Structures are given as C-alpha cells and as structure tokens.
Amino acid sequence: MSGGPAVVVVLLLCAACKPPGEGMIALEGATLVDGSGRDPVKDALLLVKNGHIEAVARVNEVPVPRGAERISLVGKTIIPGLIDAHAHVERWATARYVAWGVTTVRDLHSDNDSAFVLKNDLNLGSVLGPRMFTAGAMIDGAPPTYANATAARTGAEVRKAVDQRAIAGADWVKLYTKITPELLRPLMDEAAVLRLPVAAHLGKIDALTAARAGVASLEHMAGVVQAAVRNPAALFRAHDQFLRGWTQEEVAWGTLDSATVARTARALAQTRVAIVPTLVLHDMLSRLDVPTLLTRPEMDDVPAEGASVRDVAGLRRRAGWGRADFAAFRRSRPRQDQFVREFQRAGGLIAAGSDAPNQLLVPGASLHDELSLLVAAGLTPLDAVAAATRRAAQLLRADSLGQLAPRKVADLVVLNRDPAADITATRDIAWVMIRGRIIHPDSLRKTWAH
Numbered sequence: 001m002s003g004g005p006a007v008v009v010v011l012l013l014c015a016a017c018k019p020p021g022e023g024m025i026a027l028e029g030a031t032l033v034d035g036s037g038r039d040p041v042k043d044a045l046l047l048v049k050n051g052h053i054e055a056v057a058r059v060n061e062v063p064v065p066r067g068a069e070r071i072s073l074v075g076k077t078i079i080p081g082l083i084d085a086h087a088h089v090e091r092w093a094t095a096r097y098v099a100w101g102v103t104t105v106r107d108l109h110s111d112n113d114s115a116f117v118l119k120n121d122l123n124l125g126s127v128l129g130p131r132m133f134t135a136g137a138m139i140d141g142a143p144p145t146y147a148n149a150t151a152a153r154t155g156a157e158v159r160k161a162v163d164q165r166a167i168a169g170a171d172w173v174k175l176y177t178k179i180t181p182e183l184l185r186p187l188m189d190e191a192a193v194l195r196l197p198v199a200a201h202l203g204k205i206d207a208l209t210a211a212r213a214g215v216a217s218l219e220h221m222a223g224v225v226q227a228a229v230r231n232p233a234a235l236f237r238a239h240d241q242f243l244r245g246w247t248q249e250e251v252a253w254g255t256l257d258s259a260t261v262a263r264t265a266r267a268l269a270q271t272r273v274a275i276v277p278t279l280v281l282h283d284m285l286s287r288l289d290v291p292t293l294l295t296r297p298e299m300d301d302v303p304a305e306g307a308s309v310r311d312v313a314g315l316r317r318r319a320g321w322g323r324a325d326f327a328a329f330r331r332s333r334p335r336q337d338q339f340v341r342e343f344q345r346a347g348g349l350i351a352a353g354s355d356a357p358n359q360l361l362v363p364g365a366s367l368h369d370e371l372s373l374l375v376a377a378g379l380t381p382l383d384a385v386a387a388a389t390r391r392a393a394q395l396l397r398a399d400s401l402g403q404l405a406p407r408k409v410a411d412l413v414v415l416n417r418d419p420a421a422d423i424t425a426t427r428d429i430a431w432v433m434i435r436g437r438i439i440h441p442d443s444l445r446k447t448w449a450h
C-alpha cells in the first residue's frame with residue numbers, strides 16, 4: 001500500500017471540517033413537560049441525535065452545534081411520546097397509534113403468532129408504528145373465554161404456558177378471568193423464575209390476593225370489587241361465563257360504599273401493584289346505547305378490518321344488555337372514579353390504557369379519552385400525562401422511555417396547546433417524533449384516507 005500518511009492527513013482534515021451538529025435536530029423554544037413530574041419548563045431546548053435525546057436545556061443556555069437542523073417551536077408544548085399500557089395491537093392500527101402520538105404500546109393478548117411477528121416488524125422498524133411490548137396470547141382457565149387464548153387446567157399446564165411465552169419472546173404474561181387461586185401460585189412461580197411480569201384481568205381471584213402474590217398490574221380494576229365485598233363467592237361463580245362475570249362485577253361497583261372503596265384502594269396501593277383502570281372501557285360500555293358514539297370524527301381512522309371497534313350491536317346481542325344494565329353501569333362510574341382517585345392519593349402507580357380496538361375504542365384516539373377520564377376522576381392534567389408516560393414506563397420497566405432527558409429515546413409529541421391547563425390539548429398534535437424521526441399526522445392520514 002502506498003500513500004498511507006497522506007490518507008491519514010486527509011481523513012483528519014475531513015473529521016475537522018465536519019460540523020459537530022450534523023445529523024442533529026434542535027427543538028427550540030417550546031414549553032417542555034419532560035415527564036419527570038416537575039413543573040413545565042418554558043423556552044426549552046432539546047437536542048436530538050441518533051434517535052436519542054442528547055441534551056435538554058433552556059434556549060441560550062447551551063449553544064446549538066453548527067450544522068444542526070433548527071426547528072422553532074415557540075408557542076408549542078412538548079410531551080414524551082405516549083404509552084398505551086393496555087392494547088390489543090392489530091396490524092392496521094400501528095400507524096394510527098403514531099398519528100395520535102402513541103409511540104409505545106403494551107399488547108395484552110392478540111393472536112399468539114401474529115403478535116410476535118408484529119412486535120419484530122415494529123421494533124426493527126420495518127413497519128411504522130409504536131414500539132411494542134407483548135404478552136402474546138393470554139393464559140386462561142378452561143374452557144378459555146377466547147379460542148386463541150391458552151387454556152390451563154392444572155399447575156403443570158399453567159407452568160408450560162408461561163414457559164412457551166418466554167421461549168416465544170413475550171415481555172409479559174397476561175392472565176385472564178378464569179384463572180383460579182390454585183393456578184395462580186404455579187403461574188406466578190414460573191413467571192418469577194423466567195422474570196416475566198404478570199398482568200391480570202381477574203375474575204375468580206380477588207385483587208388483594210393477586211397483588212400480594214406478586215401480580216404487576218391489575219387490568220380494568222377487575223378483582224377490586226371481589227376484594228372489597230364481604231362475600232365474593234357469587235362474583236367468582238359468575239365468572240364461569242365471561243360476560244356474566246363482567247356484568248355482575250360492573251354492577252357491583254355501584255353497591256360499594258365510599259369508605260369501603262377508600263380502604264380497598266389504600267390496601268392495594270400498599271402492595272405496590274399498578275392499576276391500568278381503562279376508565280374509557282368502563283365508560284364506553286356504560287354508553288353502548290348512545291348511537292352518536294359510532295359517528296365521532298375519530299371513527300374515520302378505523303378501516304373495514306377494524307370491525308371490532310364498530311361491533312356495538314354484536315356485543316349487545318352477546319351480552320344481552322338492555323337499558324337497565326347501562327343505567328347500572330353508569331351508576332358504578334363514580335365509584336370507579338373514586339377508587340382511581342384514592343389509589344393515586346395513596347401513592348399507587350396508575351398507568352393509562354385504552355383496551356383498543358374493542359367496541360368504540362379507536363386505537364390512539366381512545367388513549368386521549370382515557371386521559372380526560374383520569375382528570376375527570378380527580379388526577380391533575382400533568383398526573384394524567386404522567387400515567388401515559390413516566391408511570392407507564394415504570395410499569396414496563398423501560399428506563400429509556402416516558403421521560404425527556406439525556407440518553408432517553410427521542411419519542412415525543414409536539415402539541416399546539418399546553419395540556420397542563422386543559423387535558424384535551426393532548427389531542428391537538430402538531431407532529432410526532434418516534435426514534436428521532438418526525439412524523440406529521442396529516443400526511444400519515446392521507447395514506448389511509450378514502
């Protein structure tokens with residue numbers, strides 16, 4: 001080889017002339033809600049490079065490196081990318097999540113194989129969508145509520161079901177309503193060995209028993225009523241059949257007195273279990289008889305494949321719900337809100353989740369409904385934002401998500417209005433950044449508009 005030293009000199013010169021801010025994006029002048037829980041910071045400067053936050057400061061506090069792409073965001077508010085902690089992710093929905101500012105989802109049951117394939121596609125970046133944590137197919141008692149769940153009859157079967165998920169690459173285990181206390185013990189034991197956290201939609205186990213056994217999250221607040229009432233036997237029995245169990249539990253919320261709700265919330269908060277209340281699910285099911293919910297503007301985001309979102313008539317038929325049931329569900333809503341409020345006051349971890357794409361729950365949009373309902377229940381708007389950012393990231397044990405600070409992932413949402421004053425501002429999205437890439441919801445919507 002000839003000319004070695006000359007090549008070295010040229011390389012050194014190029015390194016010297018390359019601007020230090022090349023490949024960097026500087027977001028200047030927005031109000032920053034960084035997700036840490038501290039007060040919003042005005043005139044913020046965020047430097048983003050290689051999909052990560054490199055620096056967070058005030059404008060003029062640190063210089064913007066030469067060569068950086070500078071974007072003025074004066075008048076806007078930046079929040080961390082939103083996390084939907086309870087979803088059933090379908091392929092059609094992935095871009096919808098991003099358009100609504102949802103950059104991470106926890107998938108708690110879909111078809112086993114398709115969940116793992118989709119998770120790979122999303123996390124490798126070959127499909128545009130949120131990063132995905134998945135439980136794969138949920139584990140239920142026998143016969144299972146859904147044919148694509150895994151049914152377990154014995155301790156050995158439930159252990160095997162947990163093992164299968166670990167091998168397939170699940171991040172979580174989701175247990176469902178027909179799991180009994182006898183099956184819970186081996187399930188928790190196996191999940192602990194494999195270091196898989198457990199999300200529980202309870203039916204035949206009360207919430208305190210499950211929380212003390214080490215369950216990480218209580219979905220839909222299911223099992224709370226069973227923990228609160230003196231004799232839960234009838235509720236446990238009702239859960240032999242999924243919709244009967246849901247109906248009786250939902251109605252029973254309305255029979256609890258406020259002292260019992262407060263005591264149960266405090267006892268649960270002490271166990272360190274998280275709750276994913278999905279108030280939006282409870283709320284929608286209590287209003288299935290309101291036809292205008294089917295014509296909300298965000299329903300335009302739902303294509304023909306998303307039939308479950310529109311299947312109100314089918315669910316009403318299967319459940320046999322009539323006017324009296326909806327009235328009873330609506331009477332229960334204030335008690336559920338009180339539970340959420342007391343759990344928060346007692347220091348419990350609340351994560352926002354939507355249960356989309358179940359009936360009337362539009363992927364992405366429904367998480368914003370959840371934030372509004374958390375505020376209506378008594379959280380401050382910033383606490384609600386935290387439930388969909390830092391608190392959800394804590395639940396996911398995902399240290400690099402949910403906050404905007406150096407070395408965290410550059411997932412963020414630029415809002416036209418400040419959510420600290422009005423939670424509906426989270427819907428007013430200017431653009432979204434996921435892994436450092438800027439996405440404009442309007443141009444994304446054009447890809448599926450009809």
Ligand SMILES: [Zn+2]
Nearest residue numbers: 086088108355
């Ligand atoms: Zn669900």
